[in-house]
Amino acid sequence: xxxxxxxxxxxxxxxxxxxxxxxxxxxxxxxxxxxxxxxxxxxxxxxxxxxxxxxxxxxxxxxxxxxxxxxxxxxxxxxxxxxxxxxxxxxxxxxxxxxxxxxxxxxxxxxxxxxxxxxxxxxxxxxxxxxxxxxxxxxxxxxxxxxxxxxxxxxxxxxxxxxxxxxxxxxxxxxxxxxxxxxxxxxxxxxxxxxxxxxxxxxxxxxxxxxxxxxxxxxxxxxxx
Numbered sequence: 001x002x003x004x005x006x007x008x009x010x011x012x013x014x015x016x017x018x019x020x021x022x023x024x025x026x027x028x029x030x031x032x033x034x035x036x037x038x039x040x041x042x043x044x045x046x047x048x049x050x051x052x053x054x055x056x057x058x059x060x061x062x063x064x065x066x067x068x069x070x071x072x073x074x075x076x077x078x079x080x081x082x083x084x085x086x087x088x089x090x091x092x093x094x095x096x097x098x099x100x101x102x103x104x105x106x107x108x109x110x111x112x113x114x115x116x117x118x119x120x121x122x123x124x125x126x127x128x129x130x131x132x133x134x135x136x137x138x139x140x141x142x143x144x145x146x147x148x149x150x151x152x153x154x155x156x157x158x159x160x161x162x163x164x165x166x167x168x169x170x171x172x173x174x175x176x177x178x179x180x181x182x183x184x185x186x187x188x189x190x191x192x193x194x195x196x197x198x199x200x201x202x203x204x205x206x207x208x209x210x211x212x213x214x215x216x217x218x219x220x221x222x223x224x225x
Contacts, residue, residue, distance in 0.1 A: 031064060032126075032208045033218070038094055039072055039101035039124050040215040047116050052102030057092035068093040071166065071205070072100040073125040076118055082108040087132065087155055087164060087203075097126055119216070125209035127166065129153070132201035140194050144176050152202040154180075156187050158195060163187030167205055 042053035057065045070093065071085025084103035086096065101124065105114040114122075132155055137143040147154065150170045156163050163186035165179065173179040181191050 042098040042101040053098045064094040065092045069129045071127045075123040122212035127205040127207040155201045158198045161187045
């Protein structure tokens with residue numbers, strides 16, 4: 001599946017277990033640090049070699065080998081600098097983070113390729129998505145009643161078009177009707193569009209992040225000289 005660009009969620013507090021929808025112990029600080037370090041190393045590898053970090057998932061803790069979908073967002077001085085992710089989980093979590101971090105730095109079509117001098121001002125944010133849940137609804141008003149503002153990320157599909165908003169977009173579009181209408185536009189549909197064939201799924205995210213400089217310093221501190 002081709003990566004999708006979007007706006008990332010803000011970091012949240014430690015997540016709660018959610019059965020099969022969330023890898024066990026993903027909320028532990030150590031595993032979050034591992035994922036952030038993988039993202040930073042993949043960006044550094046891209047700057048040095050022009051390719052993402054190559055890794056073997058078997059070398060990582062079992063929860064990080066679970067098949068999961070993620071988005072990786074880069075911010076420079078608090079402003080969006082790149083965001084790439086996938087909606088359909090198809091590879092191990094740790095590998096998905098490595099690939100999406102590289103893509104956010106070098107393949108987001110909205111931005112030029114990341115340059116080395118930007119790294120000290122860079123923040124990395126990772127969002128791990130729960131599997132999408134199809135929503136059942138009989139009308140647009142019924143759909144609006146089923147959407148959970150501030151919680152749900154949405155995937156809208158219609159006529160071969162697809163668009164998504166991560167939960168963080170509620171900060172910009174807090175009204176449910178406006179959120180849905182802008183999502184239609186993102187999917188290439190006009191405001192006010194409605195069809196009985198329109199489909200919507202929802203998901204949630206668990207998000208965390210850190211500055212590239214701090215993450216890189218931790219990596220360097222453990223690297224033998």
